[in-house]
Amino acid sequence: MTPPAPRFATDVITFYHPDFWGLDSAEALRDWAHDHPGAFWERVMDTLTEAGVTGLELTFAPGDIDSALRAFGGAASFRHELAARGLSVVSAFVAGSDAPGWRQDGNLPAIVADAERRAAFLAEVGAELLVASLPMRATFGTRPPFFVDAAYMTRMADIAHVVGEAVSRHGVQLAFHTESHSTLWYERDIDLFMALTDPRYVWLCPDSCHIALGGGDPVAVARRHSQRIALAHWKDAVKPIDVHLTIDETVFARQQPYMTELGTGIVDWRAWADAMSFTPGAGTVLIELDEAADPVAALRAGRAVVEEARAWPAVGDRAAAHIERRGRA
Structure with missing residues (x-):
């Protein structure tokens, strides 16, 4: 039994380089996209289609929820508009200056209201995952x-x-990104937070690059917490x-x-792909x-790295055996 091919997705940040828009700075791009949200999203969607990537994660402006609205x-x-091009929203990242901080006392009502809005x-756009991060050190x-x-x-x-x-009442899962x-x-942070949270309500979105930047082993993290990974960010360090x-x-x-394109850094993509194949988020x-x-x-280059890693016999064989075992259970 061959494991099903995943859908490929990316974060809107992929499209934030000013050169891609013929502009001279990030500030110029933010200003232009704010004034022309329709043109911004049209080009993002057309580029996704050209690249053969069908999923999208929303993030901070200009590719945020408010911009889409x-x-x-x-x-x-x-x-x-997305579906007309064969595209869909995978997730949205809680980001932006308007997001209430988690370190301030008394902010819980605002935090919950903000999360419920997102x-x-x-839910209406057809996605099921809200990604958040914990406050900075x-x-x-x-x-x-x-x-x-x-x-x-x-x-x-x-x-x-x-x-x-609160977000589960909308049919949405809350996952935490390892920023x-x-x-x-x-x-240690990840292990502690996962140990203190209920797996029915709190999920994990590990980022292979960020974990490696902290001196950690992203593959080991993925294997330890495999059943709580709703989505992962594939990125190299x-x-x-x-x-x-x-x-x-x-x-x-x-x-x-400290960050680099997939396949040019220190992440072990074969081992990462193998670990990911056993997670609830394996489909993306x-x-x-x-x-x-x-x-x-x-x-396209990143997708080629992923496809090569997933094609490694040990990854495909173990994933197929896992799927077959689950099918018999």
Whole structure:
């Protein structure tokens, strides 16, 4: 029995390189896309079709939920435009300056309301996954120090349970992304958070690059938590981040030199593909490429790496045997 081919997806960030739009800066792209949301989404959808990628993860502006609503007037219309091209929304990432912070006391009602708004959109657009991340760490050496300890993680788990239950009423799952320099970055962070949360309401979205940047083993993480992985971000890393970066609004840009295209870094793609084949999210491969100047070429190259990794006999044989066993159960 051959394991079914996955659908390929990508994050809208793939399309954020200003060169792709003939613009000279990220700020110029944000401004233009804000003023022309329809034109922005038309080109994104046409490029996805050209690249042979059918799934999309929404994220921060300009490729966010509000942008899609401005462009198409509603989730149903957006879904119709995507479906006309054979495309669909896979997930949406809780991102943007309007997202209420999890570290502030008294924010729970706003956090839940924000998540429910996003979940309602996802349900109407035909998606089932809301991806979130835990708050960022503080820069090492900050005084007073901020510790990611059991008490902190218990508070995060309590919030995650409330949010996970709220979005589940919309038929949406809540999964947590392993963001670099966040409080869900190191292997230990992930293990602790997973141990403290209910698997019925809280899922995992591991990012192979970010886990590797924290000095972790993404394959080991995927294998330990395989039954809770609703989606994964397939992304490569040059090497672990071996310095203490200042954690502020510029940290994401300073992480970029440590990231690279699939197949050119340190992630073991055969082992990762093998681990992914045993997860609930095995049906989707989300290739994450930050700001590709040529999205079609980058997505095709990434897809080729994934297909080669999945074609490795050990991956296909083990996945097929797993599917057959589940079919007999």
